Amino acid sequence: MTKTRRERIRAATINEIKEIARQQMGESGAGALSLRAISREMGMSSPALYRYFASRDDLVTALLVDVYTAFADALEMARDGRLQGDHIGRFTAVACAYRDWAVASPQEYALIFGVPIPGYKAPSDVTSPIAARSMIVFLDVLVNAEKAGKADFSDSYVAITPAVAAQLQPWVDKLQFDGDIEILYTAMSNWSLMHGLVSLEIFGHFDLCITDVSSGELYRTEVAALAKRLSIQ
Amino acid sequence: MTKTRRERIRAATINEIKEIARQQMGESGAGALSLRAISREMGMSSPALYRYFASRDDLVTALLVDVYTAFADALEMARDGRLQGDHIGRFTAVACAYRDWAVASPQEYALIFGVPIPGYKAPSDVTSPIAARSMIVFLDVLVNAEKAGKADFSDSYVAITPAVAAQLQPWVDKLQFDGDIEILYTAMSNWSLMHGLVSLEIFGHFDLCITDVSSGELYRTEVAALAKRLSIQ
């Protein structure tokens, strides 16, 4: 655990690179990330970066991992800020944390959920386990509410056909999920709504028709509607 | 209306430029659109393009207009493929057309709804009226269903607070909308879910947990659930 001096400095430099990269992403978008621009801002020559990342793609991957992690952390923190038995509190907190995080760091959100960066393909073996984490947090809240008998998933949904149930199988397997398939389905559906609302807001597509989306009023109303629909308590 | 020979050729060239641009967008993403690449493919020199578009941004804007129009056309066609009184048919058709169009032309979808192209700002006076068209098609279906007494928007939603209602005002004004505000709200909400489902699918974020998203099974299930929730008939 005790690192040598060199290792500490090295780690600090890596962090600085990533921090500046994140910052530049915030200014000009994830696609415009440039090693030369980063090195310029750091007062280094650009080849020096190759001591830390083997290529631009490697840096992007590292950022992706960080961002996924930060996102999942934010959701977990929101959940754990409420008592275990406070199911509706947890549901609302996680759903709102989703938006809050995205609003606070739109370019990070875009990096994760936006159009893939042209010419860059994330190595899914690295990416996908971390990507799953955030979704699991949300699912977890639903599962626990249901186990406690404080939510009802069967009501306002159409029957899930066997075909759809089969499509969800990989997800079931991956999580070794033993609950009702309706819960998984509901999680996906709610997640999709959250994603839709947030990305429309962040990318400015609500500006046409709504004033002051940034208040989050509309989003919270939707979350409340979801909670009501699931009779979550 | 009768165009001169020169005008016809000119129009044809403009179309060719736009077509190749769309095609290249489909291959390498909207952000990677390059005048030089287009001219290369056309067997022209790149300066020649400046006879047709004053700049790269101008071309992007033209594409944006085309794409928005094509999208709205697709939704309208879907709607008009069903009888006026067939409200649930129209609802389903429009909702499914939304996804079908997006799946068929993901890069176009990304151009409209994705992360804005870095360094490009769409002139909203040109863009926004056309952007509204597609949403209006969807809204129109809901309004007519409600007028005919074939839908119920009050049921599964939380009460809309005055604050939220106020936020929707610009939209009401723009459309000179005289219906119930719940309808507008519902349209936005449903639209957001559709957007969420489709963009998660298109950008590959469902790949982790679902097999064969491309069948559309899941999406159709969601649309059916929406229809049920609105008691649309």
Add this chain to the structure above:
DNA sequence: TGTACATCAGTGAACGCGCGTTCACTGATGTAC
């Protein structure tokens, strides 16, 4: 404690690339008389 050597961080120059855009130009197509 001092010396010899290996490892590491960082540099400057360079390669080769593609980009948007401007400019002065050549021919072809249209138009007015």
Add this chain to the structure above:
DNA sequence: TGTACATCAGTGAACGCGCGTTCACTGATGTAC
């Protein structure tokens, strides 16, 4: 119908830019004896 002129489409060369990446190198920092 023929001629003079204006308009238009398209070209090739060039400007200036930024990019990712490689290479041979210089010093500094660590390590083994």
